[in-house]
Amino acid sequence: MHGKASIPGAKKGFSLPQVPKILVYLVGFIPAVWLFYAGITDQLGADPMRYLEQALGLWALRFLIATLTITPLRQLVSINLLRYRRALGLLTFYYALLHLVTYTVLDQGLDFAAIGADIVKRPYITIGMATFVILVPLALTSNNAAIRRLGGQAWAKLHRLVYVAAIGAALHFLLVVKSWPMEPMVYAAIVVILLGYRLVRSLGRAPAPRRRPA
Amino acid sequence: MLIRRSSDILPSEITPREVYLTRRQWMAGTAGLALAAALPQGIEAAPLPAAKSPFSTDEKLTSREDVTSYNNYYEFGVDKDDPVKNAGSLKTSPWTVTIDGLVGKPQEIGIEDLIKSSTLEERIYRMRCVEGWSMVIPWVGFPLADLIKRAEPLGSAKYVAFETVSRPEEMSGLRSIFPVLDWPYREGLRLDEAMHPLTILAVGLYGETLPNQNGAPIRLVVPWKYGFKGIKSITRISFVEKQPPTAWNKQAPHEYGFYANVNPNVDHPRWSQATERRIGEGGLFVKRRQTLMFNGYADQVASLYQGMDLRKYY
Numbered sequence: 001m002h003g004k005a006s007i008p009g010a011k012k013g014f015s016l017p018q019v020p021k022i023l024v025y026l027v028g029f030i031p032a033v034w035l036f037y038a039g040i041t042d043q044l045g046a047d048p049m050r051y052l053e054q055a056l057g058l059w060a061l062r063f064l065i066a067t068l069t070i071t072p073l074r075q076l077v078s079i080n081l082l083r084y085r086r087a088l089g090l091l092t093f094y095y096a097l098l099h100l101v102t103y104t105v106l107d108q109g110l111d112f113a114a115i116g117a118d119i120v121k122r123p124y125i126t127i128g129m130a131t132f133v134i135l136v137p138l139a140l141t142s143n144n145a146a147i148r149r150l151g152g153q154a155w156a157k158l159h160r161l162v163y164v165a166a167i168g169a170a171l172h173f174l175l176v177v178k179s180w181p182m183e184p185m186v187y188a189a190i191v192v193i194l195l196g197y198r199l200v201r202s203l204g205r206a207p208a209p210r211r212r213p214a
Numbered sequence: 215m216l217i218r219r220s221s222d223i224l225p226s227e228i229t230p231r232e233v234y235l236t237r238r239q240w241m242a243g244t245a246g247l248a249l250a251a252a253l254p255q256g257i258e259a260a261p262l263p264a265a266k267s268p269f270s271t272d273e274k275l276t277s278r279e280d281v282t283s284y285n286n287y288y289e290f291g292v293d294k295d296d297p298v299k300n301a302g303s304l305k306t307s308p309w310t311v312t313i314d315g316l317v318g319k320p321q322e323i324g325i326e327d328l329i330k331s332s333t334l335e336e337r338i339y340r341m342r343c344v345e346g347w348s349m350v351i352p353w354v355g356f357p358l359a360d361l362i363k364r365a366e367p368l369g370s371a372k373y374v375a376f377e378t379v380s381r382p383e384e385m386s387g388l389r390s391i392f393p394v395l396d397w398p399y400r401e402g403l404r405l406d407e408a409m410h411p412l413t414i415l416a417v418g419l420y421g422e423t424l425p426n427q428n429g430a431p432i433r434l435v436v437p438w439k440y441g442f443k444g445i446k447s448i449t450r451i452s453f454v455e456k457q458p459p460t461a462w463n464k465q466a467p468h469e470y471g472f473y474a475n476v477n478p479n480v481d482h483p484r485w486s487q488a489t490e491r492r493i494g495e496g497g498l499f500v501k502r503r504q505t506l507m508f509n510g511y512a513d514q515v516a517s518l519y520q521g522m523d524l525r526k527y528y
Contacts, residue, residue, distance in 0.1 A: 039497070039498040040498060042497055044498075045283065045284060045294070045295060046279075046280035046283060046284035046294070046493045046494065047284060047294070047347060047491070047493055048497050048498045048500075049491065049497075049498050049499075049500050050347070050491070052498065106498060106499065106500075108502075109501060109502060111502075114486065114488075114489070117486065118485075118486065121481070121486075122484055122485055122486075123484065124484060175484060176484075177292075178344075178345070178462075178466075179288075179292075179394045179395060179465055179466070180392060180394065181292040181392075181394055182292075182390070182392060183292075185392070
């Protein structure tokens with residue numbers, strides 16, 4: 001077994017038995033296929049459109065969280081799943097796109113005046129839309145050609161926008177519900193932990209502050 | 215504003231309750247009700263004979279399945295399908311409603327006596343949730359005004375305050391580490407709103423006693439207000455002088471007002487109230503419909519709010 005990835009540190013840790021990446025996509029799309037099928041066959045309860053819309057959004061957040069766990073898994077417990085990260089990131093984008101399409105087409109019936117008003121007036125929609133906009137360049141540059149063109153460092157810098165997207169997605173979820181139910185708070189806490197981990201680690205690696213002269 | 219009536223559905227097309235329940239079942243139902251009253255907990259839905267009402271809409275009913283499986287009843291969980299799963303643990307018999315405060319005749323009434331001594335009517339009302347969806351529900355109940363008259367409110371009584379039962383051992387939501395609301399659930403109405411003929415205490419739906427997830431054994435229904443005003447499983451009705459605290463208003467005062475009248479022109483701070491999705495209409499491809507002022511009951515209730523700034527008193 002050998003790590004082929006070009007990103008430094010990729011060889012660190014052990015790799016689990018490798019599966020073809022296409023399998024990640026195939027498995028990753030099962031929820032979407034199931035949801036659309038169940039929606040069309042009236043198996044999503046009394047309010048199927050809302051169920052579909054929320055479930056797709058939730059899966060986008062789940063894949064985003066999965067994408068963000070690859071690095072800590074490698075660094076903390078030496079499990080290297082780096083070769084699947086791109087697939088997970090792109091699944092995040094695809095689910096976010098399906099979520100957005102459900103909102104614009106099924107929920108709002110392509111009423112662009114209402115959608116525009118929502119984006120301007122409703123913070124959770126503003127944040128949700130901004131989060132999607134952030135994901136677009138990340139999805140477009142999730143290929144080897146883009147990494148070569150941008151150069152590894154610039155590419156890595158650009159893809160740090162995923163942290164902003166994670167905050168946006170968690171906020172979007174928190175703001176759409178009434179009161180403070182458990183589920184969005186749990187997802188927000190996971191995002192905070194995953195980003196906090198990176199922050200702490202980057203602070204730990206920063207050069208020690210100069211001692212103040214006596 | 216006119217009450218919109220869907221012209222494509224004739225009143226005659228709506229399944230009459232008599233068809234729903236055969237006469238035999240009615241009779242068995244009366245016996246069943248007495249039996250249910252005798253049992254420690256009344257779980258089985260019992261038929262409730264009720265007269266028709268001119269206040270009923272002739273719009274297409276939301277299916278019983280949807281009405282009883284898509285609920286907001288946070289005492290049993292925050293998801294729409296939580297109440298139907300969890301509300302069975304609530305013991306609704308014996309049950310008494312305490313009437314107190316500024317009344318000439320404070321009293322405790324057992325639910326069976328209350329039902330027996332009331333003239334039940336079927337009221338088919340639109341129900342608009344503050345979340346942006348709506349249903350058409352055939353309630354069975356009686357005007358709240360009937361009960362208020364029996365209590366003989368004093369001249370100083372200006373508001374009516376309602377309280378939901380609070381039993382953590384029977385209500386899973388009350389045992390949550392992070393309470394979603396400040397329990398017990400409380401609601402309130404101005405006395406004139408409470409006396410309005412459209413305002414009812416419902417004890418049933420679809421011709422049968424209320425399922426627990428819909429607020430058994432007795433709940434408030436105020437069809438021109440957002441659904442959360444319709445407090446469920448009522449144990450106390452108090453007559454007070456000052457506007458009483460209400461659960462959602464306390465939780466987020468800028469989002470949920472005391473009045474909570476359905477109003478397409480005053481948005482929830484986080485979402486529009488201009489349109490709604492009618493549950494069971496179109497499935498995945500549901501088309502939004504315009505939300506009507508006072509949920510379509512403007513002719514009957516707009517006068518209650520004459521001269522009030524409905525943006526301020528949302």
